[in-house]
Amino acid sequence: MELHFYPRQHLLVVRNGRAIIGKFEAWGGPANIVLHPGAMREEPTWPGAYVIANAVPYHTPSWKWSRIKWGTRLKDMGDDVQYQLPNGVWASVGKDMGISYISIRALTLALYGKEFIPKTWVFNDFGPIAIRWFKDSNQNRVLDRNERLSGQMFHTTPANEAQFARKLPVKMTGSHGCIHLKPDQRDKLFAIGAFKPKTIFVIHRYDEYF
Amino acid sequence: MMNIFKPLVLTTAICSTVPWGMAAPTAGTPAHMRWQANGQIESGQLRRKIDLRGITAGLQNGDGLWLAGYRKNRAGEFVPMVVLVAPGLKNAQSWPFKNSVQQFFTFEHDLYALDIAGAVFLRAGEKWQNSRLAFKPGSSVVWAQDFLIACRPTPDSREPLWRGSCYSPQKKWEVMLDWRDKQPVKCGQWLVAVEAFSPPVALQIDPENGKVVKKVVLKQDWAGGCGIKF
Numbered sequence: 001m002e003l004h005f006y007p008r009q010h011l012l013v014v015r016n017g018r019a020i021i022g023k024f025e026a027w028g029g030p031a032n033i034v035l036h037p038g039a040m041r042e043e044p045t046w047p048g049a050y051v052i053a054n055a056v057p058y059h060t061p062s063w064k065w066s067r068i069k070w071g072t073r074l075k076d077m078g079d080d081v082q083y084q085l086p087n088g089v090w091a092s093v094g095k096d097m098g099i100s101y102i103s104i105r106a107l108t109l110a111l112y113g114k115e116f117i118p119k120t121w122v123f124n125d126f127g128p129i130a131i132r133w134f135k136d137s138n139q140n141r142v143l144d145r146n147e148r149l150s151g152q153m154f155h156t157t158p159a160n161e162a163q164f165a166r167k168l169p170v171k172m173t174g175s176h177g178c179i180h181l182k183p184d185q186r187d188k189l190f191a192i193g194a195f196k197p198k199t200i201f202v203i204h205r206y207d208e209y210f
Numbered sequence: 211m212m213n214i215f216k217p218l219v220l221t222t223a224i225c226s227t228v229p230w231g232m233a234a235p236t237a238g239t240p241a242h243m244r245w246q247a248n249g250q251i252e253s254g255q256l257r258r259k260i261d262l263r264g265i266t267a268g269l270q271n272g273d274g275l276w277l278a279g280y281r282k283n284r285a286g287e288f289v290p291m292v293v294l295v296a297p298g299l300k301n302a303q304s305w306p307f308k309n310s311v312q313q314f315f316t317f318e319h320d321l322y323a324l325d326i327a328g329a330v331f332l333r334a335g336e337k338w339q340n341s342r343l344a345f346k347p348g349s350s351v352v353w354a355q356d357f358l359i360a361c362r363p364t365p366d367s368r369e370p371l372w373r374g375s376c377y378s379p380q381k382k383w384e385v386m387l388d389w390r391d392k393q394p395v396k397c398g399q400w401l402v403a404v405e406a407f408s409p410p411v412a413l414q415i416d417p418e419n420g421k422v423v424k425k426v427v428l429k430q431d432w433a434g435g436c437g438i439k440f
Binding site for chain 1: 247248263264265266279280281282287288290308309310312326327347348364365366367368369371388405406407408
């Protein structure tokens with residue numbers, strides 16, 4: 001099985017030899033780098049041949065709302081939200097992440113149309129799971145020590161996850177370089193084995209069309 | 211003179227030294243009343259703890275101390291509440307709100323409560339009623355003299371749902387601004403905002419029309435206030 005992404009067409013094609021297994025909507029970055037003073041730059045989803053490495057619930061200290069993994073259990077304390085650490089201990093979102101109680105309520109209002117503290121963290125910018133890829137320099141389909149995971153990845157967005165949960169149309173938008181997927185299509189891609197590690201993944205140039 | 215109380219940023223420490231909030235009272239009001247986010251109220255020697263937590267806004271006027279926070283309902287959920295603590299701290303009235311109130315402000319002698327959805331409620335007698343005013347979600351009023359100016363920040367997520375701005379519903383202008391933590395302020399006859407670039411950029415804005423009249427790159431982060439030299 002191989003994955004082929006055509007960024008201009010917002011198209012991800014799953015192939016098995018010559019047979020087309022499926023076509024999925026997928027949105028990458030712009031064709032050229034776009035700089036935003038004080039904000040993250042937008043870059044192309046870099047064309048090339050890659051290999052799927054793994055799929056993980058992603059978290060990063062770089063983004064305040066992405067420091068906690070999607071799905072982490074939460075408790076509403078009325079003036080703070082607590083999140084559960086891997087060892088079972090409860091910690092403060094306010095103290096640890098600098099995210100105020102009212103801003104969590106405000107974000108659920110913006111995403112879900114009503115104000116509440118969810119039972120689990122649904123604000124990670126990378127969604128429930130991120131699918132990572134790497135440049136396989138020796139073509140052994142293994143992430144060797146001298147090879148690095150791309151900083152770009154497949155993922156859904158909190159806004160799209162909320163739209164899907166609310167049974168609203170999922171409005172896709174371009175990314176800063178990652179590849180955005182619709183939540184149900186991400187699930188379908190997993191179900192057909194498209195994201196199995198070692199799968200070949202080709203990002204076509206912006207002037208290439210399927 | 212109208213005072214707008216900015217939402218208190220909570221900082222908690224192991225020894226629980228919770229900061230006090232205090233709104234300079236409007237003219238004709240009794241002694242300062244001050245509050246902590248956990249519902250502790252003080253007025254002179256008097257002290258009282260009210261059933262309200264996560265207090266996000268406060269304003270003192272002739273009626274007493276208005277506070278916005280949360281209270282647990284019978285279902286065990288924390289719901290937004292507005293509470294009025296009368297001078298002398300003996301009486302407290304409360305009103306449930308659908309959405310969190312993030313600011314009280316006075317405009318043309320009326321008291322308003324602004325919630326996180328941008329809805330504005332007018333204090334009318336013993337009730338809070340829908341007002342003719344409405345703002346964008348996440349906004350705070352930064353100017354309430356003759357006309358209103360509200361601002362909302364660019365959210366600090368990786369892919370913000372909106373871009374920050376300041377705008378005036380009465381003067382019918384909006385200027386897009388990438389401000390984040392430090393709310394724009396009224397400085398004399400101007401509105402001053404600082405965009406969260408690296409380095410930050412301060413803007414002096416004409417409140418009549420939203421035009422940027424002066425811009426200066428700052429050498430260090432802005433601590434707030436009107437000390438920027440344009």
